[in-house]
Amino acid sequence: MVEFRFDIRPLFTQPIVKVTSNLLPHTFRGDRRQCLDATSKMSEIIDRLGQLSANAQKLNTPVTTAQRLRMSENQTIYLLADINQGNNGAVIGLLKVGTKDLYLFDETGQTRKVENTPCILDFYIHESRQRAGLGKDLFETMLADEKWTPIKCSVDRPSEKLLGFLKKHYSLVRTIPQANNFVLYEGFFDDGSSSAATKQTNGAGNGMYITNSPNTQLFGATYLGEENNKKRMQRHLEATPNLASQITQISPVGRYGARRPTCSMAEIIHSGTTPTKGAESGSVGQQKVDFVIENLQNLQIEENNEFELLQQQQQDRSNAIEDDLQTQPDIEEPELSNEIESNMEHATNTTGAENETSNSQQNSSFAHSPSQASKSASIIGSDSHKSPPTFQLSKQHTGMKNRSYGVGMAVTPTTKMEFDQESREDFGVVKINRPLGKCALSPSTSHPADDVISTVSSGEGLTEQGYNDLKFYHNKLW
Numbered sequence: 089m090v091e092f093r094f095d096i097r098p099l100f101t102q103p104i105v106k107v108t109s110n111l112l113p114h115t116f117r118g119d120r121r122q123c124l125d126a127t128s129k130m131s132e133i134i135d136r137l138g139q140l141s142a143n144a145q146k147l148n149t150p151v152t153t154a155q156r157l158r159m160s161e162n163q164t165i166y167l168l169a170d171i172n173q174g175n176n177g178a179v180i181g182l183l184k185v186g187t188k189d190l191y192l193f194d195e196t197g198q199t200r201k202v203e204n205t206p207c208i209l210d211f212y213i214h215e216s217r218q219r220a221g222l223g224k225d226l227f228e229t230m231l232a233d234e235k236w237t238p239i240k241c242s243v244d245r246p247s248e249k250l251l252g253f254l255k256k257h258y259s260l261v262r263t264i265p266q267a268n269n270f271v272l273y274e275g276f277f278d279d280g281s282s283s284a285a286t287k288q289t290n291g292a293g294n295g296m297y298i299t300n301s302p303n304t305q306l307f308g309a310t311y312l313g314e315e316n317n318k319k320r321m322q323r324h325l326e327a328t329p330n331l332a333s334q335i336t337q338i339s340p341v342g343r344y345g346a347r348r349p350t351c352s353m354a355e356i357i358h359s360g361t362t363p364t365k366g367a368e369s370g371s372v373g374q375q376k377v378d379f380v381i382e383n384l385q386n387l388q389i390e391e392n393n394e395f396e397l398l399q400q401q402q403q404d405r406s407n408a409i410e411d412d413l414q415t416q417p418d419i420e421e422p423e424l425s426n427e428i429e430s431n432m433e434h435a436t437n438t439t440g441a442e443n444e445t446s447n448s449q450q451n452s453s454f455a456h457s458p459s460q461a462s463k464s465a466s467i468i469g470s471d472s473h474k475s476p477p478t479f480q481l482s483k484q485h486t487g488m489k490n491r492s493y494g495v496g497m498a499v500t501p502t503t504k505m506e507f508d509q510e511s512r513e514d515f516g517v518v519k520i521n522r523p524l525g526k527c528a529l530s531p532s533t534s535h536p537a538d539d540v541i542s543t544v545s546s547g548e549g550l551t552e553q554g555y556n557d558l559k560f561y562h563n564k565l566w
């Protein structure tokens with residue numbers, strides 16, 4: 089028996105009292121001062137019995153303390169005392185119970201979340217009073233007060249003595265294996281009017297367990313009876329095969345559902361039809377790849393034929409020029425031969441070689457008539473059957489820059505400036521190269537090869553000497 093330095097009889101007006109988080113016996117009546125005194129004394133009793141229980145169970149730390157009881161809202165301690173023991177009475181035993189939300193396995197191994205599960209948390213009868221039936225008295229008082237039944241109680245890590253106790257008094261033997269430290273007995277999940285568990289689950293009965301899921305909060309309790317579970321499983325199995333098709337049939341929404349712009353590559357690959365669905369099967373994709381390769385090969389063949397045709401035309405024109413030379417002895421033969429050779433090089437190096445050839449013919453006539461040359465120069469390669477670049481060539485295209493002289497000098501708005509622009513040989517379009525102070529040859533005379541192929545500007549843009557004359561007027565914003 090556990091005696092204290094104070095008289096326990098004011099606290100124990102009856103042999104078994106119930107204590108909750110206020111640390112006062114449920115039978116307590118008194119003023120503020122008496123309340124504080126009672127709380128202090130009850131805390132000492134609870135701590136003392138809790139320590140003895142831990143010792144009896146060989147626990148390192150007590151399961152039951154006054155501080156833990158104060159901090160818990162759903163735990164209750166039943167205390168058994170013998171007020172006739174000694175001068176101050178004696179406390180004999182302790183039983184702590186409470187409710188917990190637990191995930192438990194039922195007899196079929198299915199996991200269930202059970203709210204407000206009745207739990208036996210701590211149980212202790214002083215060694216000097218064990219096996220005298222006092223434990224059963226305490227336990228029965230608890231069951232009556234909580235309105236529980238033994239089979240609906242879970243036991244937190246029961247000792248061998250408690251297992252014997254439950255077996256002897258309540259015939260609880262067959263347990264349901266759990267993943268946690270709680271022990272359940274067969275019949276815990278059975279439906280029954282006397283089920284304490286069902287009373288704790290908000291009055292739900294007949295296999296209805298209320299889970300704390302969002303669906304429960306929104307739509308009410310979830311019925312987890314065996315029949316109900318079978319129906320749910322059957323519905324799930326029936327719905328599963330259609331799940332994949334449902335996912336694949338989900339059409340994109342929002343910005344993913346917006347119509348995509350036409351893809352030029354897709355137009356080529358898919359023969360003018362922009363794909364609107366996902367990747368196609370391997371066989372169809374391979375066919376389209378073959379189709380593209382075949383088109384590319386056809387284009388290559390056409391390119392080769394075209395090149396052969398150009399070579400033939402070039403040869404014909406060379407022969408015609410030679411014939412003209414024979415009929416025009418006043419033209420220097422070496423210059424023309426150089427021109428032809430130069431044109432031949434362009435014809436073999438670039439796909440636009442025919443432009444050079446036609447230009448050379450026109451420029452050859454320009455050697456004799458600058459006006460005609462200026463007219464033909466304004467349409468670069470326009471007589472070619474192969475389309476030349478239709479855009480105006482600029483510094484961004486040629487990579488060249490206009491080199492002006494005297495720009496930094498003080499000029500009047502009417503000051504005229506001449507520019508010398510050099511073009512790259514491989515570009516083959518413009519070549520105006522006249523250094524400052526260089527005396528231009530008369531257009532009536534033969535021109536060097538560089539100037540012969542000049543193809544820029546109209547007649548108004550030419551200087552008196554027949555060269556390109558770009559007029560730039562001074563502008564404040566320039």
Ligand SMILES: CC(=O)SCCNC(=O)CCNC(=O)[C@H](O)C(C)(C)COP(=O)(O)OP(=O)(O)OC[C@H]1O[C@@H](n2cnc3c(N)ncnc32)[C@H](O)[C@@H]1OP(=O)(O)O
Nearest residue numbers: 210211212213218219220221223224246247249250252253
């Ligand atoms: C969840 C928990 O709290 S687990 C911890 C349980 N507490 C402990 O183990 C602490 C030590 N033991 C005790 O305090 C007590 O033995 C209790 C609380 C288990 C039982 O209290 P008692 O007053 O002995 O129970 P009561 O007299 O009503 O029942 C007796 C039966 O309990 C069991 N029992 C009680 N004491 C013992 C013991 N020392 N050894 C084996 N079995 C015992 C027996 O089945 C016994 O029946 P029997 O005498 O015919 O064999």
